Amino acid sequence: MLALRDFTAADDEALIAWAPTAQALMLFAGETLVFPLTSPQLQALRDTQDLYAWTAYVTPDADVPVGHAEVVRTGPDSGRLARIVLDPSRRGAGLGRALVVAAIERAEGLGLTALDLRVYEGNDPAIRTYLGLGFVDAGPMASDPSVRIFTRAPR
DSSP: OEEEEEOOGGGHHHHHHTOOSHHHHHHHHTTSSOSSOOHHHHHHHHTOTTEEEEEEEETTOTTSOOEEEEEEEEETTEEEEEEEEEOGGGTTSSHHHHHHHHHHHHHHHTTOOEEEEEEETTOHHHHHHHHHTTOEEEEEETTEEEEEEEEEOOO
């Protein structure tokens, strides 16, 4: 079973390894992080107000990261799911959906009931996951048409 715990500096090495190329980092973080990914960049995320970051693991092995997810508070009851990634060696096993569900549950636990996210066109596995979880394609981002905005209304 997949679970989340707080993202700590001990997780940096795994997350950095999951973004071995500029393209992989771009799919993970857009233009918010710079290749090569470094621990100081990740620490800056941990220090960001209104950003909540988690490391995913398969119980009971909490010391072995298998994924990462964040949510950024964008309003009193709204947030943006951000920087969601799975260990490439764990993809295709159904963990992506479980990771997004766990992140949504954490966001809701923070009182964030209206959620959105951004995803690059062509990232079909992620898009299928988001659509399957009730997100709706709201169209391209004005500043970068290769990025699509997905929204999820409060339940």
